[in-house]
Amino acid sequence: MPQLNPAPWFAILVFSWLIFLTVVPPKVLAHTFPNEPTLQSTKKPETDPWTWPWH
Structure with missing residues (x-):
């Protein structure tokens, strides 16, 4: 079963993450x-007291 052989899949995983981590962050950080x-x-803004009558 070729799925159980980790050699090619692990290399693909490592290289894809290596490319991902070297190409994408500079592009993302370049955004302004x-x-x-x-x-x-x-300074706190000055507030005036409320002068309306309540009765």
Whole structure:
């Protein structure tokens, strides 16, 4: 039964993962976002009290 011989299948697995791990990550990391996030200030916004009467 050729399925039980691990030699060709293991080599195919190793080489395919080697190619996958050397080709794909640079392509994925080359992507950039169109809008870079801007830093928000750490100052809390001022809130005005609610002046509506509740009665």
